[in-house]
Amino acid sequence: MADAVRTPHRQPVEIAGLSHHFVVGGAEVPALDRIDLTIEPGEFVTLAGPSGCGKTTLLRLLAGFMRPSEGTVSVAGEPVRGPSEERGVVFQQATLFPWLSVRRNVELGLRLRKVDKAEREERTRQHLELVGLTDFADHRPYELSGGMQQRCQIARVLANDPDIVLMDEPFGALDALTRERLQEELLEIWRATGKTVLFITHSVDEAVFLGSRVLVMSPRPGRIVLDESAVLTENGERAAPDHLRALPRFVELREAVREAIVAGQQPA
Amino acid sequence: MTDTSVDTGAGTTAGGRAPQPTGGNGAAALERRAKRAQRLRRLGLHTASLVGLILVWWLVTRLELVRPLYLPSPGAVWDAFVTANTDHPVSEGSDRIVRGEQNYYLWEHLVASLQRIAIGVAAGVVVGVPLGLLMGTTWLGVLLEPYLNFVRSLPPLAYVGLLIAWFGIGDTSKIWLLFLAAFPPIAVATISGVKGVREDQVNAVLTLGASRRQTLTTVVLPSTLPEVLTGLRVGVGFAWTTVVAAEIDNGIPGIGGLAYLAGGQLRTDLVIACIIVIGFAAIALDLGLKYLERALVPWRGKA
Ligand SMILES: Nc1ncnc2c1ncn2[C@@H]1O[C@H](COP(=O)(O)OP(=O)(O)OP(=O)(O)O)[C@@H](O)[C@H]1O
Ligand SMILES: [Mg+2]
Secondary structure (H helix, E strand, C coil), rough: CCCCCCCCCCCEEEEEEEEEEEECEEEECCCCCCCEECCCCCCCCCCCCCCCCCHHHHHHHHHHHCCCEEEEEEEEEEEECCCCCCCCEEEECCCCCCCHHHHHHHHHHHHCCCHHHHHHHHEEEEEEEECCCCHHCCCHHHHHHHHHHHHHHHHHHHHHHCEEEEECCCCCCHHHHHHHHHHHHHHHHHHHHHCCCEEEEHHHHHHHHCCEEEEECCCCCCCEEEECCCCEEEEEEEECCHHHHHHHHHHHHHHHHHHHHHHCCCCC | CCCCCCCCCCCCCCCCCCCCCCCCHHHHHHHHHHHHHHHHHHHHHHHHHHHHHHHHHHHHHHHCCCCCCCCCHHHHHHHHHHHHCCCEECCCCCCCCEEEEECCCCHHHHHHHHHHHHHHHHHHHHHHHHHHHHHHHCCCCHHHHHHHHHHHHHCCCCHHHHHHHCCCCCCCHHHHHHHHHHHHHHHCCCCCCHHHHHHHHHHHHCCCCCHHHHHHHHHHHHHHHHHHHHHHHHHHHHHHHHHHHCCCCCCCCHHHHHHHHHHHHCHHHHHHHHHHHHHHHHHHHHHHHHHHHHHHHCCCCCC
């Protein structure tokens, strides 16, 4: 689908000894507990875990929106010091700009980076079509439904072509059909461009279906309690969705992920 | 503008596109008609209340419940208004013809005041918005906030004498006074607007590759705009309430100066005519600003 405009970097995302707590009313609320994780370039990492376990916190630390209480986050060997265009973020709550039309929102990154007009328009058109918002290009974000806003946000991030895509429950507000179609498109883009993806989801099925690697976090303070590689292919080719879901390895992994989430929630 | 038939995208099929945002000119026309009806009802209400008020006023003066010096009749006020806008004899039976009041027509007094207000408020925007931006984002806020609150709380009459001593009795001191009235609310509103910028909107634009400067122009300024416009409306309001103080000395032409002068001569009919003109001009100006607000910030309250 999208052409690789820039060559993705070939260096990993490294998280070492990462802990984070928030201070709420003078008390420390631990959110993340000593996380060590290396994400290889080109991996599609899905992250699941109970609500409030610290998934968004981890993503925000990777994005550079805040400093960790302890430990380090580095990309390509460089410590993360703040947000950057190489790490695109699809927020859990869509953060579109109401003073811009849907089209302007989607092309914003390209405008900021002064990509020339023809390419900008072409990429914007492609990505509006990708998320099915072509007919709403001239609407304002607040005139869209929640799911449409989420799709607009996805288009805005993908159009800007970041090497690393951080997505926080991007398909949460979508109906089953749109969701399936976008899952396919996202996989397609990932395969074509070799981007590194971190994808947070509440759906066990989605985590296993999309991920080349699946992570599960324990309840707050979050730790990684499951880390499985899940390259679900058949004869070197990715199987068709229905077929894939019937593979023994898929079913097995789905059960393992479900159990890891459940085990965390009821400490026995 | 909200089209009720806009789909949530729930019907989007694999490979298909979102449904068309068509959806019945019928519904849109219906909504337009409902809006027009509402506007008409509101206009009717305002007209009725105004007519009622004038009627009561007229009755009170007609029944001579109050001495005409305290409350002249609507007719007398109207006469004063007409006289002030025309050439007329100095006094009954005299052949000396004078122009309006104090050699200016009433509308010329109004225009003179409007000009001063426009310059004062424009200066208020030019100074208040950048200052508010700086105060909202840097340590300058901590430093300057007490001073801003100090200026804000002063009654204009308290320092008009000082301004006249500094800048003379001409227009400069008047414009300074109007500026000092209009600029604090604009600065304060800008500060609160900057502080209200959503952190994740800034984060979002940074992840899209914005520089500091681009962040300012693409996110901070537009999301501060609604508050700035509110501050502007408040500032214009303050300027109006200050206009009499500004024109107390050597304020002719000027509607505030004229009202003050007429009061000194116990010409209450002219005072009331001036008050009504000031009131209507202020309402008209505020309506214009409200319209500007709606045009520039259509997202207000929606996102
Ligand atoms: N800004 C904040 N201030 C204080 N506490 C916070 C803040 N953000 C998160 N927390 C706390 O940190 C914990 C982890 O929050 P986080 O948003 O990372 O959870 P999550 O896994 O993304 O949950 P969900 O799946 O519901 O989105 C929560 O218990 C929350 O109380
Ligand atoms: Mg979250």
